[in-house]
Amino acid sequence: MYQPTKTRFLSLMSTVVILTHPDCARHAPPSGHPERPDRLAAALAGLQGLDHTPEAAAEAPDEDLTVLHPQRYLDALARKEPARDAVALDPDTWLSPGSLRAARLGAGAALRAVDLVMGGTARAAFAATRPPGHHALASTPMGFCLFGNVALAARRAIDRHGAERVAIVDFDVHHGNGTQALVEEDPRILFVSTHQSPFWPGTGLASDAGPHGTVLNLPLRAGTGSAAFREVVTGQILPRLETHRPDVLLISAGFDAHKDDPLGGLRLETEDFGWVTARLCEVAERHANGRVASVLEGGYDLDALRDGVAAHVAALGGQA
Numbered sequence: 001m002y003q004p005t006k007t008r009f010l011s012l013m014s015t016v017v018i019l020t021h022p023d024c025a026r027h028a029p030p031s032g033h034p035e036r037p038d039r040l041a042a043a044l045a046g047l048q049g050l051d052h053t054p055e056a057a058a059e060a061p062d063e064d065l066t067v068l069h070p071q072r073y074l075d076a077l078a079r080k081e082p083a084r085d086a087v088a089l090d091p092d093t094w095l096s097p098g099s100l101r102a103a104r105l106g107a108g109a110a111l112r113a114v115d116l117v118m119g120g121t122a123r124a125a126f127a128a129t130r131p132p133g134h135h136a137l138a139s140t141p142m143g144f145c146l147f148g149n150v151a152l153a154a155r156r157a158i159d160r161h162g163a164e165r166v167a168i169v170d171f172d173v174h175h176g177n178g179t180q181a182l183v184e185e186d187p188r189i190l191f192v193s194t195h196q197s198p199f200w201p202g203t204g205l206a207s208d209a210g211p212h213g214t215v216l217n218l219p220l221r222a223g224t225g226s227a228a229f230r231e232v233v234t235g236q237i238l239p240r241l242e243t244h245r246p247d248v249l250l251i252s253a254g255f256d257a258h259k260d261d262p263l264g265g266l267r268l269e270t271e272d273f274g275w276v277t278a279r280l281c282e283v284a285e286r287h288a289n290g291r292v293a294s295v296l297e298g299g300y301d302l303d304a305l306r307d308g309v310a311a312h313v314a315a316l317g318g319q320a
Contacts, residue, residue: 015051015052015053015122015317016050016051016052016053016122016124016125016126016313016316016317017052017053017054017055017113017116017121017122017124017125017126018047018052018053018054018055018125018126018128018313019055019056019057019109019112019113019125019126019127019128019129020040020043020044020054020056020057020109020127020128020129021056021057021105021109021129022040023098023101023102023105024040024057024102024105024106024129024130025037025040025041025102025130026096026097026098026099026101026102027096027098027099027102027103027130027131028086028096028097028098028099029086029094029096029144030086030094033094034144034262034263034300035130035131035132035144035300037130038302039130039299039300039302039305040128040129040130042299042302042303042305042306042309043128043130043296043299043305043306043309044128045306046305046306046307046308046309046310046313047128047309047310047313048310050310050313050314050317050319051317051319052313052317053122055112057105057106057108057109057112057127057129058105058108058112059101059104059105059107059108060104060105060107060108060111060147060152061104062074064107064108064111064152064156065104065107065147065152067152067155067156067159068138068148068151068152068155068182069136069138069139069147069148070138070139072139073138073139073140077095077100077141077146078100080095081095081096081097081099081100082095082096082097083097084097089141090141090142092142092143092144093141093142093143093144093145093146099131099146100146102129102130102131103131103133103146103147104147105129106127106129106130106131106132106133106147106149106295107133107147107149107152109127109128109129109149109295110127110129110133110149110150110152110153110293110295111152111153111156112125112127113125113126113127113153113293113294113295114153114156114157114161114248114250114293115156115160115161116293117248117291117292117293118157118160118161118163118248118291119161123290123291123292124281124290124291124292124293124294124316124317125292125293125294126253126293126294126295126296126312126313126316127149127293127294127295127296128296128309129149129295129296130296131144131145131146132144132145132149132172132254132296132297132298133145133146133147133148133149133150133151133178133179133295133297134148134149134150134170134172134174134176134177134178134179134252134254134297135174135176135177135178135201136148136178137177137178137181137182138181138182142177142178142201143174143177143178143200143201144298145178148178148179148182149295150168150170150176150179150250150251150252150295151168151178151179151182151183153250153293153295154166154168154183154186154189154250155183155186157247157248157250158186158188158189161248163188163246163247163248164188164247165188165189165190165244165245165246165247166188166189166190166246166247166248166249166250167189167190167192167241167244167246167248167249167250168183168189168190168191168192168250168251168252169192169193169237169241169249169250169251169252169280170191170192170193170194170195170251170252170254170297171193171194171251171252171253171254171257171273171276172193172195172252172253172254172255172256172257172297172298173195173196173199173254173256173257173261173263173264173265173266173298174195174196174199174200174201174254174256174263174264174298175193175195175197175199175201175203175204175217175219176191176193176195176204176252176297177201177203177204179191179193179252180193180203180204180208180210180215180217184210184211184212184214184215185211185212186212186214187212187214189214190214190215190216190240190241190244190246191210191214191215191216192215192216192218192237192240192241193215193216193217193218194218194220194229194232194233194237194257195217195218195219195220196219196220196221196222196224196257196264196265196266197219197220197221199222199264199265204217204219205217205219206218206219216236216237216240218232218236218237220232220266222265222266223265223266223267224266224267225259225266225267225268225269226267226268226269226271226272229257229266229268229272229276230272230275230276233276233279234279238279238283241280241283241287242283242286242287245287246283246284246287246288247287247288247291248284248288248291248292248293249280249281249283249284249288249291249292249293250292250293250294250295251277251280251292251293251294251295252294252295252297253273253277253294253295253296253297253308253309253312254296254297254298254299255273255298255299255304255305255308255309255312256298256299256300257272258270258273258299258301258304258305258308259304260301260303260304261298261299261300261301261304262300262301263298263300270304270307270308270310270311271311273308273311273312273315274311274312274314274315275315277294277311277312277315277316278315280292281315281316281318292316294312294316296309
């Protein structure tokens with residue numbers, strides 16, 4: 001049976017480790033695309049004034065990515081990455097020079113975040129990277145995403161660190177269809193998603209509980225605001241997490257449910273991101289020795305992204 005580490009946390013315990021790299025800005029879809037390089041600067045601006053420990057992300061090698069993505073997919077992406085300009089993989093998802101390095105850095109940051117919290121070096125870690133990952137399927141890029149970062153992190157916790165139960169909570173405005181597809185066959189992984197519905201990508205129905213009943217989809221109507229969102233968290237998400245008793249809690253932290261985001265229709269306030277993060281951290285304290293690893297997903301209004309990241313990371317570090 002998996003036993004949480006008894007390692008005494010050093011002074012790092014009171015801070016959040018931030019994993020990022022400037023080369024994540026090299027992924028450059030065409031002008032006007034919402035998933036633009038400025039998102040990285042906005043996310044990092046949200047860290048100003050917060051107690052955190054920075055660490056440079058490293059690229060995930062093929063052997064880490066092929067846990068969930070076949071080698072032929074990696075090879076196909078490498079062949080398609082252009083030497084200049086940008087090429088479309090689908091109407092939403094693009095490759096430019098540097099895109100694959102940025103995506104591998106994002107996956108590597110998510111894996112390192114799990115290594116840190118499972119190894120007892122840090123209590124919480126946040127991968128401040130782009131492009132996002134929760135729409136990527138095993139062999140198909142989708143929705144701005146190339147690799148399933150948080151799904152890879154969940155498998156890392158199990159395969160390398162011996163976790164028996166992992167929970168993923170995704171509060172992005174879009175359903176994390178890629179994450180669900182990559183983890184739903186593993187009964188050790190609970191996947192929970194709040195998302196706007198009906199909405200792109202058209203998945204995430206409440207009736208879809210996955211083949212093992214380890215998926216909790218909580219679709220929300222456009223216009224849903226703070227009060228209704230918090231009711232869903234307290235009434236459905238927290239009880240389900242308590243039942244699952246995760247050894248580590250992973251977060252797909254998307255900030256496009258903010259009322260100012262141009263791609264979403266939910267009406268969340270900045271304070272809601274700090275509030276939900278604090279509630280999730282409380283569950284992690286009870287069941288996972290405080291272990292929380294978070295990965296940046298969406299968020300396309302730069303000010304809302306900056307402020308959402310600030311609220312989220314403050315709560316991760318107990319500074320809220």
